[in-house]
Amino acid sequence: MESARQPSTSRDTFDVLIMATMSAGKSSLVNALIGQELLHIANEATTACHTRIEHRRGAKYFTGTCYSHSNLLLDRQRNISAERVRDWNAHRQVRRITLTGRFRSHPGPTSGLVLHDTPGPNNSQNDRHAQLAFEAIQNVPFKTLLYVLNASQLGTHDDRNLLERLRNKSATRGNNPFGFVLNKVDLLDPEKGEDLAEYVAKTQSYLASIGFDNPVVIPSMASTALYAKKALAHEPLSRAQRMKLQQALDDLPISKDALLESAKVPLQVKKRVFQCLKRLEKAHETGRANHQLTKENELRQLVLCSGLGTIEAFIKHQRKLSAPA
Ligand SMILES: Nc1nc2c(ncn2[C@@H]2O[C@H](COP(=O)(O)OP(=O)(O)OP(=O)(O)O)[C@@H](O)[C@H]2O)c(=O)[nH]1
Numbered sequence: 001m002e003s004a005r006q007p008s009t010s011r012d013t014f015d016v017l018i019m020a021t022m023s024a025g026k027s028s029l030v031n032a033l034i035g036q037e038l039l040h041i042a043n044e045a046t047t048a049c050h051t052r053i054e055h056r057r058g059a060k061y062f063t064g065t066c067y068s069h070s071n072l073l074l075d076r077q078r079n080i081s082a083e084r085v086r087d088w089n090a091h092r093q094v095r096r097i098t099l100t101g102r103f104r105s106h107p108g109p110t111s112g113l114v115l116h117d118t119p120g121p122n123n124s125q126n127d128r129h130a131q132l133a134f135e136a137i138q139n140v141p142f143k144t145l146l147y148v149l150n151a152s153q154l155g156t157h158d159d160r161n162l163l164e165r166l167r168n169k170s171a172t173r174g175n176n177p178f179g180f181v182l183n184k185v186d187l188l189d190p191e192k193g194e195d196l197a198e199y200v201a202k203t204q205s206y207l208a209s210i211g212f213d214n215p216v217v218i219p220s221m222a223s224t225a226l227y228a229k230k231a232l233a234h235e236p237l238s239r240a241q242r243m244k245l246q247q248a249l250d251d252l253p254i255s256k257d258a259l260l261e262s263a264k265v266p267l268q269v270k271k272r273v274f275q276c277l278k279r280l281e282k283a284h285e286t287g288r289a290n291h292q293l294t295k296e297n298e299l300r301q302l303v304l305c306s307g308l309g310t311i312e313a314f315i316k317h318q319r320k321l322s323a324p325a
């Protein structure tokens with residue numbers, strides 16, 4: 001075993017910390033942002049390690065390393081598979097995983113974008129999850145913190161405890177690093193009165209009551225975005241994934257404006273996303289004769305309107321704000 005280097009704190013990186021209580025969809029969001037199902041996703045306490053994922057333009061595949069609790073390098077793998085990442089994550093000896101590769105997004109981010117996935121700290125069966133999550137708040141040189149809220153479980157005690165802790169920790173920071181991702185909005189049922197705009201407004205008041213002034217809130221369907229990106233990359237989808245993707249594509253013509261409109265983000269961010277949508281819609285009209293192009297275009301529109309486009313634009317915006325003049 002060789003001694004491991006500490007995570008890079010290079011000035012060229014832009015670090016985004018992803019936090020939330022268990023199963024809100026942190027790893028799903030990271031997978032959607034990188035455009036492949038590399039991190040394990042499940043409806044139970046899943047992420048057990050701090051996982052650092054760095055975008056490297058032009059990389060042909062993801063390379064991974066994992067480290068022990070005493071920060072020793074345990075294993076390294078080029079062209080790493082999701083199965084290997086899953087095994088490392090589940091291994092008791094592993095504390096930290098790093099992955100480097102090209103994020104599939106359109107247009108791609110600039111090199112140096114780093115995402116940090118963390119365990120949900122409210123796992124009553126494993127105190128180490130909380131320890132790792134809180135250490136990440138302390139040690140990661142993040143410029144943006146994406147907090148994932150589960151739209152189908154707003155306002156739990158665990159959530160409030162974590163948000164209060166984050167508010168206290170960030171009280172001394174200069175720039176406001178927070179963006180709140182209201183995930184799983186596909187589970188809202190408008191026919192039962194679960195209106196998206198109302199949910200976003202409710203989320204803003206909830207966050208304001210905890211001390212986050214005028215919070216950025218982005219409605220999101222992380223798993224739908226991931227399935228659409230997999231389809232764009234011609235990767236196989238499970239039957240359930242295919243059905244959910246088709247449902248979202250069918251709903252898109254009526255849902256897309258509401259999804260984009262209801263996001264509470266800086267005006268420049270909203271403008272950028274609407275411009276992208278207009279470009280795609282124009283290309284859709286002119287390319288109608290080509291079935292393949294039309295299908296791709298619809299998948300791209302879905303990625304954009306699933307919230308992922310707004311999240312990517314928000315990260316870019318934050319990166320611009322933090323760049324030296
Ligand atoms: N309906 C719906 N389900 C989602 C969405 N995003 C994630 N999920 C599901 O939510 C469950 C938990 O997702 P994960 O991404 O593993 O959540 P996590 O926050 O990383 O969970 P931990 O690592 O355990 O803290 C999985 O079954 C996902 O498929 C979404 O936008 N809509």
Ligand SMILES: [Mg+2]
Nearest residue numbers: 026027046047
């Ligand atoms: Mg996870």
